[in-house]
Amino acid sequence: MSEATVRRRVTSTDVAREAGVSRATVTYVLNDTPGQTIPQSTRTRVLEAAARLGYRPNSAARTLASGRSRIVLLVLPDWPQEFSFRHFLDEASLALDESGYSLVTYTRHPGTRGRPLWEALNPDLVIGLVPFDPDDVASIRGCGVTRLFPDPDESDSADLSMAVSAGPELQVDHLIDRGHRRLVYATFKEPPPYSLVLARHRAACDRAYTRGLPPPDLERIDHQDGSTEEAIRRWRDMGITGVIAFNDIVAAVVVVAAATAGLRVPDDIAVIGHDDNQTAAMFVPQLSTIRFDPSTLGRDFANLALHKLEGRPWQNPDASTRVTLVRRRTT
Amino acid sequence: MSEATVRRRVTSTDVAREAGVSRATVTYVLNDTPGQTIPQSTRTRVLEAAARLGYRPNSAARTLASGRSRIVLLVLPDWPQEFSFRHFLDEASLALDESGYSLVTYTRHPGTRGRPLWEALNPDLVIGLVPFDPDDVASIRGCGVTRLFPDPDESDSADLSMAVSAGPELQVDHLIDRGHRRLVYATFKEPPPYSLVLARHRAACDRAYTRGLPPPDLERIDHQDGSTEEAIRRWRDMGITGVIAFNDIVAAVVVVAAATAGLRVPDDIAVIGHDDNQTAAMFVPQLSTIRFDPSTLGRDFANLALHKLEGRPWQNPDASTRVTLVRRRTT
DNA sequence: CCTGCAAACTTACGCGAGCAAGTGACCTGG
DNA sequence: CCAGGTCACTTGCTCGCGTAAGTTTGCAGG
Known part of the structure; x- marks a missing residue:
């Protein structure tokens, strides 16, 4: 003392x-x-x-001597911060902590200059919620990181992407089940569609295909100018009756614009959001959307990481049990 | 090759x-x-x-030999829900990167068990957006981190907190200027008020005091049960006409509940949000709120960090030029 | 009484980089 | 012709920790 x-x-x-x-x-x-x-x-x-x-x-000395940093780096795409994501991270880092690992999150978007974080951290494992582009893979490998996920060399990319694709699949299924045959996929013009948008859209296309429908176009709307209303009229003229929204905010914008354009929701046009945002239930009309259990997904994630790190047993959990449909008043 | x-x-x-x-x-x-x-x-x-x-x-070897990790750890009280926060982080990490530092963000909330991240990262500097509690200060110091901010030993806490307090001050000023004399501060019951909430509320109280009004109570509402409407009737009976909302989502809930309770906004009750959320402009009625320029704040932040790290010159920027009022239809 | 072996340690090396202190070679001024 | 000083390097120690390879002691078995 x-x-x-x-x-x-x-x-x-x-x-x-x-x-x-x-x-x-x-x-x-x-x-x-x-x-x-x-x-x-x-x-x-x-x-x-x-x-x-x-x-x-001293963690630096320990890392140097042992060759392991006990750090897991989670790389997020350009990502709107959904409230539920916090629970996902909480649960994941707690579970990893129990095994002596620290979870660090890193939001990286394509335009980023500057040294990526994996260079500064020496992580034992780098996990991306969506696949890495080849440059990043090379950069990660060049920093001496041997474990990454999804790993293009191992073709195991399907595992985690199911957590991404289950929601869009439910959206498509629900709209089809409600009798809609012509669909669009809507997202914001700004910021430009990033990887998560593209991943969800692709999942929706795949689902539509297996259900025997053409893939829904990716439509980029804007909530500043009046372009959304114009888009909605165009959709009506094309016979489109179902809108798959990237998230609840997009869905809200579409619903407001539909009202302005004189269309009734859900009779003339049905809209389904994603994420069950805090505002989704408050909106008038209340939004139909996709809810997922972030804590369970967080634990799934930690298990996957520990599998990659230490070869612990792992089986791909059934995403359909993690993701559910919430039908409210817009479908 | x-x-x-x-x-x-x-x-x-x-x-x-x-x-x-x-x-x-x-x-x-x-x-x-x-x-x-x-x-x-x-x-x-x-x-x-x-x-x-x-x-x-090898960053571990370099850190060990030089005694510096070139990592700045930013501790957030709670996962940011605001879209604009991304720009803040982008700008801050870009500016730090130019000087060879990496910015790592760490969301830590009071209940967290497990090893804190500063133990695993050996950061050169730990910065909290709100003050640390004494346990954390001891923990950070115990890990060999000599630079932290706000540092209770240096009583420089005022510098960054101005970026937090400027918004609530504008909210209070605006409501007072619109003729409101009795105010409340509203936030959500869930999650329980965390440090950012408390910091903003305190700033609002201070401002009310200097304007000669009693400090607004901190009222915790819920958007699930009907408690918000009940609260609103209570406020009306108490003669309260101005609601300072912690953020735009809270503001939206209050506005919806006011309509349900039969009050007119802004005539019977005025509501002002904070952050200029993406939904703020879309809501019906459109929300009055506080907008701040995240990029500039990010650069301010980086400059502060470099000042702490390398003693570069630094002067506290005038927060009032970074934060502005957006008056729409709820005040 | 000696051998063998486990328990309870210690010694010594290496991880990869930063940095102080050398060490020749060359040049320059007196 | 030599002292002194730069240039252009190299040698060697250090950071704090993990860990393989000893080393000593005590005890059981033959």
């Missing part, structure tokens, strides 16, 4: 001296290294010394 | 061998170490060798 003249960081050497053992013993005790027999008395002596001095291992 | 038998990471030793110089020379060239005289010929030889081999310095 005495104030040292120079506030130097406590190292394992200090702990060793304090406990009256060698540095190696300290490491063995603190890391529970298997294959070492250490009596309880020594063990407690070391642990108490470490606690007394407030020892924190 | 030949496929090595074992894919080993390229080190500075490899570069040195390839360039025909010693390792020290490589370090000097790549780091532009001042005080070293290196002829252009050698310099290019080293740089070309590094490029040819695809050399990436």
